[in-house]
Amino acid sequence: MSSFGATAAGGVDREAATADDGRTRRFLADWFDRHGLTTIVDAIGNMYGSVEFVPGAPYVLVGSHLDSQPTAGKYDGAYGVLAAAHAVHHLKEHVERGSLTPQFNLAAVNWFNEEGSRFSPSLMGSGVFIGKFDADEILKVTDRAGISVRDALSDIGFHGIDPAPEAVSYAEIHIEQGPILEKEGLRIGIVTANWAARKYSITVHGEQSHTGATHMALRHDALVGASRIVLAARELTRNFDDGLLLASVGQFDVEPNSPIVVPSKVTMAVDLRSSDPDVLEQAHEMLLAAIDEVTEVNVSIDTSSLRPSTSYQLEGVELAEEAAKDLGLSHRRMLTMAGHDSVNLKDIVPTVMLFVPSVDGISHSEKELTRDEDLLAGVKMLTETVARMVRGDIGAAHPAEFANASHTSS
Amino acid sequence: MSSFGATAAGGVDREAATADDGRTRRFLADWFDRHGLTTIVDAIGNMYGSVEFVPGAPYVLVGSHLDSQPTAGKYDGAYGVLAAAHAVHHLKEHVERGSLTPQFNLAAVNWFNEEGSRFSPSLMGSGVFIGKFDADEILKVTDRAGISVRDALSDIGFHGIDPAPEAVSYAEIHIEQGPILEKEGLRIGIVTANWAARKYSITVHGEQSHTGATHMALRHDALVGASRIVLAARELTRNFDDGLLLASVGQFDVEPNSPIVVPSKVTMAVDLRSSDPDVLEQAHEMLLAAIDEVTEVNVSIDTSSLRPSTSYQLEGVELAEEAAKDLGLSHRRMLTMAGHDSVNLKDIVPTVMLFVPSVDGISHSEKELTRDEDLLAGVKMLTETVARMVRGDIGAAHPAEFANASHTSS
Numbered sequence: 001m002s003s004f005g006a007t008a009a010g011g012v013d014r015e016a017a018t019a020d021d022g023r024t025r026r027f028l029a030d031w032f033d034r035h036g037l038t039t040i041v042d043a044i045g046n047m048y049g050s051v052e053f054v055p056g057a058p059y060v061l062v063g064s065h066l067d068s069q070p071t072a073g074k075y076d077g078a079y080g081v082l083a084a085a086h087a088v089h090h091l092k093e094h095v096e097r098g099s100l101t102p103q104f105n106l107a108a109v110n111w112f113n114e115e116g117s118r119f120s121p122s123l124m125g126s127g128v129f130i131g132k133f134d135a136d137e138i139l140k141v142t143d144r145a146g147i148s149v150r151d152a153l154s155d156i157g158f159h160g161i162d163p164a165p166e167a168v169s170y171a172e173i174h175i176e177q178g179p180i181l182e183k184e185g186l187r188i189g190i191v192t193a194n195w196a197a198r199k200y201s202i203t204v205h206g207e208q209s210h211t212g213a214t215h216m217a218l219r220h221d222a223l224v225g226a227s228r229i230v231l232a233a234r235e236l237t238r239n240f241d242d243g244l245l246l247a248s249v250g251q252f253d254v255e256p257n258s259p260i261v262v263p264s265k266v267t268m269a270v271d272l273r274s275s276d277p278d279v280l281e282q283a284h285e286m287l288l289a290a291i292d293e294v295t296e297v298n299v300s301i302d303t304s305s306l307r308p309s310t311s312y313q314l315e316g317v318e319l320a321e322e323a324a325k326d327l328g329l330s331h332r333r334m335l336t337m338a339g340h341d342s343v344n345l346k347d348i349v350p351t352v353m354l355f356v357p358s359v360d361g362i363s364h365s366e367k368e369l370t371r372d373e374d375l376l377a378g379v380k381m382l383t384e385t386v387a388r389m390v391r392g393d394i395g396a397a398h399p400a401e402f403a404n405a406s407h408t409s410s
Numbered sequence: 411m412s413s414f415g416a417t418a419a420g421g422v423d424r425e426a427a428t429a430d431d432g433r434t435r436r437f438l439a440d441w442f443d444r445h446g447l448t449t450i451v452d453a454i455g456n457m458y459g460s461v462e463f464v465p466g467a468p469y470v471l472v473g474s475h476l477d478s479q480p481t482a483g484k485y486d487g488a489y490g491v492l493a494a495a496h497a498v499h500h501l502k503e504h505v506e507r508g509s510l511t512p513q514f515n516l517a518a519v520n521w522f523n524e525e526g527s528r529f530s531p532s533l534m535g536s537g538v539f540i541g542k543f544d545a546d547e548i549l550k551v552t553d554r555a556g557i558s559v560r561d562a563l564s565d566i567g568f569h570g571i572d573p574a575p576e577a578v579s580y581a582e583i584h585i586e587q588g589p590i591l592e593k594e595g596l597r598i599g600i601v602t603a604n605w606a607a608r609k610y611s612i613t614v615h616g617e618q619s620h621t622g623a624t625h626m627a628l629r630h631d632a633l634v635g636a637s638r639i640v641l642a643a644r645e646l647t648r649n650f651d652d653g654l655l656l657a658s659v660g661q662f663d664v665e666p667n668s669p670i671v672v673p674s675k676v677t678m679a680v681d682l683r684s685s686d687p688d689v690l691e692q693a694h695e696m697l698l699a700a701i702d703e704v705t706e707v708n709v710s711i712d713t714s715s716l717r718p719s720t721s722y723q724l725e726g727v728e729l730a731e732e733a734a735k736d737l738g739l740s741h742r743r744m745l746t747m748a749g750h751d752s753v754n755l756k757d758i759v760p761t762v763m764l765f766v767p768s769v770d771g772i773s774h775s776e777k778e779l780t781r782d783e784d785l786l787a788g789v790k791m792l793t794e795t796v797a798r799m800v801r802g803d804i805g806a807a808h809p810a811e812f813a814n815a816s817h818t819s820s
Contacts, residue, residue, distance in 0.1 A: 070666045071618060071674070117668040177623035197622065199669070208481060210774035211658035211681045212607065213587035213748040216647045218771055223659055224644050227637035234634050237626045248621035249633055250671050252664045256480045258527045259609070259661045259679035261774045264481075269669035271621045338622040361628055364620035364671045 001027060001066075001082060002074040011366025012074055016067040016113035016124075017045065017149065022156030024066045028081065028110060035089040037108070041160025043135050044128040045153045048165055049085055050107035051092045053390075058168035060389045062087055062382065063109025065125075065341060069117050073368020075175045077114055079356075079375060083173050084108035087383040091390060103392030104168050111341045112153075118143045119152075126341035129164055130348045169316070169395035170345035173354040173382045175370045177338050179361030187377045188331040189355030190320045195246075195337045196280045196309035200270040201302040202229065202291070208256065208264035219262055223254055225297035226266035232290035233270055236283050245283050246273040246337065275335050277309050307339065315394045316352040323384040329377055338363075350394045352385055354378065411437060411476075411492065412484040421776025422484055426477040426523035426534075427455065427559065432566030434476045438491065438520060445499040447518070451570025453545050454538040455563045458575055459495055460517035461502045463800075468578035470799045472497055472792065473519025475535075475751060479527050483778020485585045487524055489766075489785060493583050494518040497793040501800060513802030514578050521751045522563075528553045529562075536751035539574055540758045579726070579805035580755035583764040583792045585780045587748050589771030597787045598741040599765030600730045605656075605747045606690045606719040610680040611712040612639065612701070618666065618674035629672055633664055635707035636676035642700035643680055646693050655693050656683040656747065685745050687719050717749070725804045726762040733794040739787055748773075760804045762795055764788065 004027065005012045005020030014020045025047060029039045032049030040048040050059065064080025088108040094100035111129070116122025119141050127133040139150040139159075153159035176182075181189050206222030233247040251269035272287065274280040291299050317333065324331040334355065336343070342353040356378035359369040370378075389395065414437065415422045415430030424430045435457060439449045442459030450458040460469065474490025498518040504510035521539070526532025529551050537543040549560040549569075563569035586592075591599050616632030643657040661679035682697065684690040701709050727743065734741040744765065746753070752763040766788035769779040780788075799805065 069668055069671050115668075116670065117666075120669070122670070177620050178625065179628070195622070207772075207777070208775040209772055210587050210748055211660050212605070212656065212683050213771070213773055214656070215588065215653055215771060216644075216656065217652070218589065219658075221644070221658065223640055223662055227640040230633055230637040231641065234626075234631070242627070243625055246622065246624070246626065248629075248631065248672055250621050250673065251667050251669045252633055252662075252673070253667070254662045257661050257663070258479055259530075260526070260532070260681060261479055261660050262658055263660065263662070264775075271670060273622050338620055361623070361625060362617075362619055363623055365618040365674075367617075 001078055005068065007071055007366055009366040011072050011368070012068050013070050013072065014066065014068040015070060015118040016115065017152035017156055017158070019156065021067055022158065025110065025156065025158055028066065028085070031085060036092065037088060040162040040165065041158055042162055042164040043160060044125050044138060045112035045158045045160065046125040046129060046164060047110045047158065048107040049088060050105065050165060051088065052105045053095055053102035054105060057104050058166040059105045059107045060386060061107055061109050061165070061167050061170045062386050063111060063341065064172050064174060065111045065114035067113055067115050069115050069364050071366055073363060073365055075368050075370050076363055079175060079370065080173050081108065081110050083379045083382050086379055087386050090383050091387055094387065100387055100391060102390045104390055104395070106390055107165055114341055119149055123339055123341055123344050126344040130344050132344065167345070167349045169350045169389045170342060171352040171382060171386050171389060172340060172342040173356065173378050174340055175363060175368070176355040176358045177361065177363035178358065180334060181355060181357035182359060184332065186330045186332055187374060188324050188329050188381050189334045190317055190324070190331055191312055191336045191353035191355065192317055192333045193309050193311040193335050194339065194343045195273045195275050195335055196277045197271065197273040197307040197339070198280060198284055198304065200304045202268050202270060203300050203302055204229070204266040205298040205300070206262065206264050209262045211260045211262055214262060220296050221262050222266045222297055223263040225294050225299065226252065226268055228294050229268065229291060233287060236286055239286065240279050244274055244276060244279050247283065273337055310346070312346050312353055313350040316350045319388055319393050320352050320354060320385050323388060324381060327380060327384055329381055354381060354385065411488055415478065417481055417776055419776040421482055421778070422478050423480055423482065424476065424478040425480060425528040426525065427562035427566055427568070429566065431477055432568065435520065435566065435568055438476065438495070441495060446502065447498060450572040450575065451568055452572055452574040453570060454535050454548060455522035455568045455570065456535040456539060456574060457520045457568065458517040459498060460515065460575060461498065462515045463505055463512035464515055467514050468576040469515045469517045470796060471517055471519050471575070471577050471580045472582070472796050473521060473751065474582050474584060475521045475524030477523055477525050479525050479774050481776055483773060483775055485778050485780050486773055489585060489780065490583050491518065491520050493789045493792050496789055497796050500793050501797055504797065510797055510801060512800045514800055514805070516800055517575055524751055529559055533749055533751055533754050536754040540754050542754065577759045579760045579799045580752060581762040581792060581796050581799060582750060582752040583766065583788050584750055585773060585778065586765040586768045587771065587773035588768065590744060591765060591767035592769060594742065596740045596742055597784060598734050598739050598791050599744045600727055600734070600741055601722055601746045601763035601765065602727055602743045603719050603721040603745050604749065604753045605683045605685050605745055606687045607681065607683040607717040608690060608694055608714065610714045612678050612680060613710050613712055614639070614676040615708040615710070616672065616674050619672045621670045621672055624672060630706050631672050632676045632707055633673040635704050635709065636662065636678055638704050639678065639701060643697060646696055649696065650689050654684055654686060654689050657693065683747055720756070722756050722763055723760040726760045729798055729803050730762050730764060730795050733798060734791060737790060737794055739791055764791060764795065
């Protein structure tokens with residue numbers, strides 16, 4: 001699968017609804033087909049490989065995403081989709097063999113545009129699924145070239161017409177994207193909550209002038225002002241205990257960007273995350289104060305959004321812990337620093353989020369690596385966890401409670 | 411003329427050999443035609459409006475450039491070309507009337523691609539004219555879209571076949587692009603030398619990772635490293651007396667430039683200038699030391715070039731001073747901080763460079779402004795200066811000395 005959009009450095013470039021994303025999706029649809037799963041594609045391009053055990057019953061969904069950042073690793077997202085497909089196929093055989101009695105139906109999912117690098121925001125397909133976003137509005141979103149989500153999905157043949165299946169619970173497995181499991185020599189992470197995150201779109205307004213003729217005292221250099229904000233964001237992290245706060249600027253565009261013109265404008269995306277909501281709030285106040293101190297230019301905070309820290313349902317955490325214990329896999333509870341489609345799904349159904357170790361904690365990089373033995377242990381763990389979800393260990397007591405919420409997504 | 415490539419904010423966008431540059435050039439060629447001047451276009455797209463008074467004699471050239479930065483002011487370059495055209499037309503009438511006895515011929519010039527924003531390097535047309543650049547090599551240079559100078563000039567109909575005229579001396583008038591004349595209430599600046607400049611292409615190499623999942627201690631953030639260099643360049647200027655050093659970063663490109671990816675690479679163009687070559691050398695050493703101190707990333711200085719400070723010929727400075735005195739125009743000697751085509755021309759012929767005041771010293775900006783009375787005084791000053799050059803006050807004693815040099819340019 002990593003041959004689709006493969007990069008020279010051993011990673012992948014497979015942004016949402018590009019030709020390479022389309023090729024990867026067709027590979028997955030073929031795989032579903034060859035393994036007796038029915039491919040369903042909804043209006044926002046989420047694709048499901050489904051099997052119906054109990055006519056009319058809701059679905060246990062298992063998935064992740066096949067899209068990637070522009071230069072990314074092979075594992076982020078894709079591993080979770082492949083693991084889900086294998087788990088679903090394996091459990092289908094168990095049910096057919098009579099060794100598993102299902103209470104619900106089952107589907108592997110590839111959520112559309114988890115990464116958000118081509119079309120913003122991220123977590124797009126799962127956001128539409130849970131009803132957080134309106135599908136029609138999202139289909140109008142355009143990339144930098146002005147191509148809409150609708151046109152991009154149509155171009156690769158994945159603007160579907162199928163209604164999305166109704167969910168009763170959700171499971172996802174992902175590489176940790178951090179060094180904790182590797183450092184502690186553990187196989188499996190069981191996620192209890194996501195880190196809180198604040199994201200800002202900031203514009204620094206300066207005044208264009210000649211680099212070779214404008215006296216320093218007369219300058220309003222947007223790049224100098226923006227650089228101060230980049231370094232202020234980095235400095236924030238030193239105010240807290242090691243590892244409590246992440247702060248970054250990932251996107252940064254300079255205008256007019258000519259060698260002999262003092263920059264007039266910089267637009268930038270600032271990203272703060274913490275496991276502790278209080279730390280995040282303190283960092284937020286400190287960032288605003290630091291921005292206030294930037295002189296020579298005008299700074300406007302165009303958007304500032306908070307993704308709060310919320311918990312995964314305890315019943316799912318405990319189910320996964322039991323499964324790991326029974327399989328003899330070393331494990332611990334942990335938080336997720338990054339966003340995942342499961343952060344969306346847990347708002348409507350009991351959700352289990354699992355991690356496997358990342359070598360050196362590297363991700364969103366062509367150097368991303370998870371060792372084969374960890375990948376295989378993860379598939380085993382996911383399969384066992386989903387087996388328990390399908391037989392009704394969670395989600396069973398209250399399917400009706402979730403029915404309304406998940407219906408809004410189809 | 412400022413209607414060609416006019417911007418909403420009252421400036422112009424007329425990069426070299428674009429359609430708008432072509433329109434501006436056709437306007438100028440028509441003007442030459444209507445005023446009895448012969449339009450000559452050489453192979454690198456320099457255009458001359460010439461008049462032959464003395465068959466076989468070399469030419470006094472008077473000019474500047476019509477191309478602009480992407481968002482620029484109306485005056486930079488264009489004023490000098492219009493002033494030159496008016497001066498040439500006016501002096502032609504004087505010669506025809508018998509009130510001026512010419513020793514040389516005369517031509518107004520629009521030099522190709524002074525700005526260097528679309529095609530690099532800057533001062534391209536005058537650089538070919540003086541033989542610093544090879545025309546065939548320069549014609550192969552491409553813009554970011556891969557279009558060559560040759561094709562771009564052909565597309566607008568200005569890849570000429572005429573030999574360039576032989577120069578005996580050169581004059582240019584330009585807005586000051588600094589606040590000195592305005593502050594001192596003077597009409598005319600007479601340039602004695604150009605500032606020394608150092609230009610660097612720098613690449614900061616970091617390591618791509620996930621903004622939301624990579625521990626701060628594991629990061630190699632190219633944007634953080636590059637921001638430190640931007641601020642180090644700014645700090646340099648505080649080590650010297652006010653106005654002695656200019657330091658800027660105008661071009662700055664971040665990769666992969668996605669909101670949730672720690673940047674892996676930044677390429678940037680650093681520009682240092684000083685009136686004092688020793689200050690520039692000290693600043694150069696300080697910049698290298700500051701770059702050495704940048705941690706977490708690798709920094710490579712891809713190119714580092716020096717444009718030394720060199721003098722305009724004293725005979726030209728004195729000629730201009732006499733002209734200003736005779737016209738009753740207040741004036742002073744000064745340096746040019748920015749590059750001009752005259753910096754090239756002075757390497758082969760006696761060259762006079764004149765300035766008119768810039769309001770607030772603003773240039774390379776849509777807010778650029780020179781008041782009408784200053785513009786008109788400048789045309790008067792240029793005309794008087796060129797009249798003296800045409801009658802042979804400078805350049806006369808040694809045309810042969812320069813003949814070889816200027817021949818290499820045609």
